[in-house]
Amino acid sequence: MKKFLAQIYIYLLLVMLYAPLVIIVVFSFTEARALGNWTGFSTQLYESLFTGGMRNSEALSAALKNTLIIATVSALAATILGTVSAIGIHSLRGRKRKAITFFNNIPMLNPDIITGVSLFLLFVSLGISQGYTTVILAHITFCTPFVVLNVMPRLTQLNPNIYEAALDLGATPMQALRKIIIPQLRGAMLTGFILSFAMSIDDFVVTVFTKGNQGLETLSTFIYNDARKGGLTPELRPLMSIVFLTILILLIIGNIRSSKQAKNKKK
């Protein structure tokens, strides 16, 4: 009985949490302009989203392209920077290690708006005109700490003897790194990349502060502007559904990968 009540409570909360998302997905499959009005199953909204039948469809495809470019570049850069520095931090000791870990934690702990405002101030005081570059730099700033966090534990598990053996057998440190260490880190790097990619697509607040006013829009800022003009365009329902599903899938993959890595660690 107790278990039954507990289950009911949990499922009620889950229904409450997911209801808004489910409604958007459900009503993306009907033609009605007004939400909550079911006029039969149809994929017409998806069609007009993809064939450009909606108003400002050009702006939307530009936003989509920007989002993907920004996410790819930032996630790649964050993965490389994060991995290199994780290797470095791993061999650091004492106060230096503490200092760099402390600063690495700041972007994860700060509310987005503080990250956004502070980077905005940086760019204006350095006189860098805001656009692609500044958004990408900002995204690298909040993605890299997560890559570092993913790669560090993997480094502690590595067997240092294999690396030493490679050196004894005549490999240069660079070769040993490329052939021994990097292959073993590949899994953690990929997890870091996937998480960074998802976070970059997902970001709204930091992007608003760093995108400048030259008309650069990403999906989230596009959705924001559209919603501010008085409610969502119906075509944004399929778009939001696609965004949900993409992020959910990326996260599920990322989650499974990290828990697998955690299991391997226990072995």
Place this chain on the structure above:
Amino acid sequence: MNKRANWSIPYAIFLSIFVALPLLLIFVYAFRAPGGGFSFQNFVKFFNESEVINTFLYSIEIAAYNTALCMLLGYPAAYILSNNKLNKSAITIMLFVLPMSINALIRTLATVELFDILNVALGEGTLIFGMVYNFLPFMIYPIYNTLRKIDPSYYEAAQDLGASPFEIFTKVTFPLSVPGIQSGITMVFMPTISTFAISEFLTNNKIKLFGTIIQENINSSFWNYGSALSLIMLVIIGLTTILTGDGSSDSQKGEQSI
């Protein structure tokens, strides 16, 4: 192997430019008059503008309601999820964690549509409900984590010593879960105050929170005043962290993002 340590240098430089320096700039701009020169002018303005002060206090009030509601709803959920007898599935906890990673803006717009369908008028009630929607997972997850870590032999010992289930909860489980509650409070309270754009959508532009005021000032080129407001927010963050004694949240926050 020690040359390897040099590999952290590029990131150390990156962190100083993109994390340390920007935070420092908030201080610099906050204490500068728009025309230049050191000044407290921005803070004086804050304390003299009743509209901004009211928004600030109102944001704290809303954040307090939100935190309390998330705790009331979230604690039982975390307790059930962490208890092997009540919940065997690992998927349920993942279902609670996943919405955290969907952009709060998109989730909010979806919530507004839900209120629309249900014909609920947008206002303070929908604002608080929407905030609970957004932040509940952030309360459940850290509490769940600390509850999971409690050694079950404590319960057995308490039982052997004659404690009733209620006593076990009030004297063992709850005190041991306090660090999780503290993390939960830091992860719900501050972010509620700093949300921007969300409160407008949830209340049809009737209610603004502090985060929006900061954004509006920065956006209309009042950089110094906007920085001063950001600095005030940073101070509140520092205070809540000290008050809740939550020094260990970084490890949990790291897990949370995954």
